[in-house]
Amino acid sequence: MWDALGLEGPQPVRDLWLRRDLGEHTDAFRAHVPRHGAVFVRIGGGSGKLHA
Numbered sequence: 195m196w197d198a199l200g201l202e203g204p205q206p207v208r209d210l211w212l213r214r215d216l217g218e219h220t221d222a223f224r225a226h227v228p229r230h231g232a233v234f235v236r237i238g239g240g241s242g243k244l245h246a
Contacts, residue, residue, distance in 0.1 A: 195222050201238055210234045 196202055204218040211234050216223075225233045 196237075199237065205238050208236045210236055 196205060204220045205223075206218050207216040207223050208214070209216055216235070219237075223235065223237060225235070227233050
């Protein structure tokens with residue numbers, strides 16, 4: 195459902211807390227989130243480094 199985000203085609207997904215690439219995903223990304231849990235991901239190429 196990338197279109198809801200204004201994206202199209204395969205997109206890289208990165209887990210920002212684990213600092214780990216989760217690979218390219220076509221059209222959508224799904225994650226199991228435990229009760230009282232959270233997932234923090236970046237979808238898309240993004241340019242430059244993240245700053246706190």
